[in-house]
Amino acid sequence: MxxxxxxxxxxxxxxxxxxxxxxxxxxxxxxxxxxxxxxxxxxxxxxxxxxxxxxxxxxxxxxxxxxxxxxxxRESFENSLFEPLSMMFMLQKSSSLEIMEIRKIIEVETTALASQRITDEELDHMKMLLDTIKSSADEGDKVKADKAFHYGIAKASRNYLIINILNAISSLMDEFIKDARRRILVEEENKDELAKQHDDIYKGLKSRNPKKASEAMKRHLDFTNEYYKDF
CATH class of the missing domain: 1.10.10.10 (Winged helix-like DNA-binding domain superfamily/Winged helix DNA-binding domain)
Structure with missing residues (x-):
């Protein structure tokens, strides 16, 4: 032994x-x-x-x-990457844009994987989160639903490394998400645009179409990344 x-x-x-x-x-x-x-x-x-x-x-x-x-x-490692990544982020004086870039690189392909592996139960849950993103009057609830929507896609990929990496990246982004959404939503038409982007991602997942789903995610991240450039 x-x-x-x-x-x-x-x-x-x-x-x-x-x-x-x-x-x-x-x-x-x-x-x-x-x-x-x-x-x-x-x-x-x-x-x-x-x-x-x-x-x-x-x-x-x-x-x-x-x-x-x-x-x-340990039985669960979902938060084990957060601490070392956050320390590296601060020591390297990294920008939030760097996190968004790596998130885009990983998350687009993750969505393609998820579209092939997602279950009907997970799709039902994604639909519930989408309804909150579209219709809730509480911005705090929308932020939570938005994060859960993206995490749900990672979970549906059935790739444990992806789930942990994106979970750590999302945790690093917490302090930026509210300010970024505030900037996006200053323009009234962006409310409908954000809802449509999430809806397009959901439709790609539901149709089990990797190309459609990943392209919808890419459009969404390209759009939101523009509002992180000044952070």
Missing amino acids: FSPIKNTKVYEQVIEQIKNMIIDGTLKKGDKLPSERDLVEHLQVSRTSIREALRALQIIGLVECRQGEGNYI
């Missing part, structure tokens, strides 16, 4: 062994890790090294500590 460690940077080697156990299937999502005492015994290292390794694994989002229960491999 484990191999004794006899080298420098001990905690990094502890991490490496745990990662290898995930790769070979010994550890799976939701599995409980051995206790600190057992890890010390199996790996023949100090408890300090074990704690350093576990703390590092918690920081990167691979392991979670449940109070009074022990350490577990």
Whole structure:
């Protein structure tokens, strides 16, 4: 199961062994890790090294500590990319336009995938969100429905990497979305335009037409990106 460690940077080697156990299937999502005492015994290292390794694994989002229960491999990783991406975003002094560019690159093809894999139940949910985007008098509800609409498309792609990447990108965009929508909606005719764009995406998904769906998403993102240029 484990191999004794006899080298420098001990905690990094502890991490490496745990990662290898995930790769070979010994550890799976939701599995409980051995206790600190057992890890010390199996790996023949100090408890300090074990704690350093576990703390590092918690920081990167691979392991979670449940109070009074022990350490577990995480079952959900939907928010695990947000922290490192947000730090990189701030340190690199990136602009929101860069996020929108990568979102466009990924999301257009994601919509094509989703059109081939989306279920009838998911389409019903998308229709409900679309109705909120079109008719709600509450802008806050429209923002939530808009985000959920795009996330629903990612989920329908059935590609877990895409879901996590777009979820992290969307979280980074939160602080810009309200201001951008405000700028877009200054022009009264844009309300109907935004609703039509979402409707076109929905129709592409419902018709199971990858070209139609992805082109509708591209038109929508090209339109909204124009209002992020000054952020």
